[in-house]
Amino acid sequence: IVIVIAGYGLMTGNFEFQHFMLLFLSLMVFVMGLEEFKKGRKGYGWIGIVVFLFVLFVSLQGFFN
DSSP states (O other): OHHHHHHHHHHHOOOTTHHHHHHHHHHHHHHHHHHHHHHTOHHHHHHHHHHHHHHHHHHHHHHHO
16 A cells, blocks of 8 residues: 555655655554564564654644644
């Protein structure tokens, strides 16, 4: 979903759906962080969770502004 929305924005120059792209990107990073925790790589898991929270915050700012 992220790649499709990003490709659409690049081809058309219409970045109206960029907030949705960031939302789905944050969810993807969250899942990747959980997978790293399951593999026993806690450092990468925490980095994934922190990046998830940051991108989610940026996405939500875009929805409310």
